[in-house]
Amino acid sequence: MIISFGIPEHDRDRVADLYWQAFEQKLGLVMGPSDKGRSFVRRVLMSDHALCAHTDDGALLGVAGFKTHAGALVSGTFADLRQIYGLFGASWRGFLLNMLERDTENRRFLMDGIFVAPEARGRGVGTALLGAITDTARDRGYEEVRLDVIDSNDRARALYEREGFTAIKTARLGPLRHIFGFRSATTMVRAVHQPDPINAPAPKTNAPPSTT
Template sequence: MRIIHGIPPDQIDTAAALYWQAFGGKLGRLMRPEEKALRFFAQVIVPAFAISAVDADGQLLGLAGFKTDAGGLVAGGLADLARVYGWPGALWRGPLLALLERELEPGVLQMDGICVSAQARGQGVGTALLAAIKERAAQRGDRVVRLDVINTNPRAEALYRREGFAPVSRESLGPFRWLFGFSSALRMEFPVAGAGAR
């Protein structure tokens, strides 16, 4: 396994499939059918905001996305949604997807998703990707790495706790829980050693 910055150009479709595999339970009701969701994510994934794990053949094993004031892993807007779902579909999906957006703060590297292929789980891929994200935050001079983990994903929460992330708050989705398939998200943060104010 190698950790690289970005996503190999020939692996964008695989990245979209991994993203859907990881977040389809959360986004499924909004982004179905799967074929359209995969097409949408393949169009809007921005490789510059990803760190990838690849095998010896360059095949994608997993990726971790992040978000800064310059952009994020998934950068689609209404026009991108309309290209896949048509304007009627884009106009109702767009505002609902906006509910999941997180405000950026100076000195905070916001994680924008982490996904590991089913066949690579249990091989340390997630741990290696988190280490690379922490390193990226330190290089940028960020003081904190922040992420949100949904209440229906205890396995991910356990990984983040093992890797030094601590809970700071919990946000309820209220009535939107029926749409997204989870009821709350736990915000967790990792303090970046030696980071100063930017």
């Protein structure tokens, strides 16, 4: 397994498809229909906010995104929304999406989305990507990694707990749960200097120079 920084241009469609598959339950009512949701994701993907896992022969296994003050794996502007959904569609979608927006703060490196191809699940890809995110945080001078997990994603939370993430707070969505399909999101953090789990894989990496 090779983990590298950025999204190869030939993988953009596949990354958009996998992202939509992973988050359609959460975003489908707001960002649907599916064809428009995928089109929007592909349009706004920020390659420099992604780590991709590939097989040695180049097949995409999974992606982990992160968020900084400069952007996120899937971000976009009102103009991007308008291009896909029109003026009215962009207006109400933008309003609702802002309800889910998370600040980047300064103390913790914010992971923003992780997903694995269905055929690659159970092969340690998620664990390897979490390790790469932690390494990236360390290289950029952060002491902790932060992520949020929704209450309906028990599988992801179990993975995060195995990899040393600890819950620090839970925020409830209130009436918006009927739109986004979950009741609460829990913030979890992990120190970047703690030892990796003994059985974690050691993928080859191809990361850019450290930045702050």
